[in-house]
Amino acid sequence: MKKIAVVGSLAFDYIFDFPQTFEENILPDKIKNLSVSFLAEKLCKNFGGVAGNITYNLSLLNCSSSIISCAGKADFSLYREHLKKMNVDISFVEEVENEFCANAFIVSDRNNCQISAFYPGALLRDNDLIKSLGEKMKMFDLIVVGPTVPEAMNSAVKLAKKYNIAYLYDPAQQIPSVSRDDLRYALDGAEIIIGNDYELSLINNKSGYSNNDLIAKSRILITTLGEKGSLVESDNDKHNIGVAEPLRLVDTTGAGDAYIAGFVAGYVKNLDVKSCAKIGATLSSFVIEEYGTQNHKISLSNFGNRYKTAFGEAWNFELFECK
Secondary structure (H helix, E strand, C coil), X not given: CCCEEEECCXXXXXXXXXXXXXXXXXCHHHHHHCCCCCCCCEEEEEEECHHHHHHHHHHHCCCCCEEECEEECCCCXXXXXXXXXXXXXXXXXXXXXXXXXXXXXXXXXXXXXXXXXXXXXXXXXXXXXXXXXXXXXXXXXXEEXXXXXXXXXXXXXXXXXXXXXXXXXXXXXXXXXXXHHHHHHHHCCCCEEEEEHHHHHXXXXXXXXXXXXXXXXXCEEEEECHHHCEEEECCCCEEEECCCCCCCCCCCCCHHHHHHHHHHHHHCCCCCHHHHHHHHHHHHHHHCCCCCCCCCCCCHHHHHHHHHHHHCCCCCHHHHCCC
């Protein structure tokens, strides 16, 4: 069984549901003097962060994975027990004394637009943790490099390249904070580059690389397109993958992380990229049926049924059964 490491944030998410739209409440001509308050009708506190979300979703598909991240000892205990119950390996999580976990405050409006604030907390120690691992990283077959402090992301990429480990690169909300040189260094040689269409536009602008350049510099480029599905590109192929319809649309937060987990789950089992993308699309549909990023549950049978309904083909059930 291939070993997966996930570098990224561990955080508590505070998700506020704003029943109106930001557009209705922000005056463009007053943007320089912006002072607004959004009266939310619902608040949920949830386990979150990219590393937590991806490993949680991998566990739902019976794929083991390890988190490489720092957590605050002051408030990590509940999260620790949650991850243990999901059989996520936390032996590489460093608990920082006298510090809190990262905290994300997310306001979602009626159009599923979001405004967020993020306190990094213990994540500021991520770079020291990753650099200290050194040759221990050689035990992994694939490293998911997700958003955390930019220096830590760069260190993870350097170790992946040094030890010839395949890596998925997902800079996401850290694109503005990653230096141009570090961004180009990470893009060049990635196994998989992924982002939504807006994020990839930011990557194009900052790096100076077109999407064709990104395809040439990696094996696979994935553009997630929300309700329009995803586009998976490589040197020789281009695949438009549709969506799996959820039973209800509640909260889109974390859908991208679930897509990554589903894609990776298929990829480490050597499935073709179309199948991997369909697994990602199906898994992400379960996330948006619940508030929060780690409150959804699945069985392999209902997952398979949704996959078949969406894509008209059977899912490879046996590959994902517990051994």
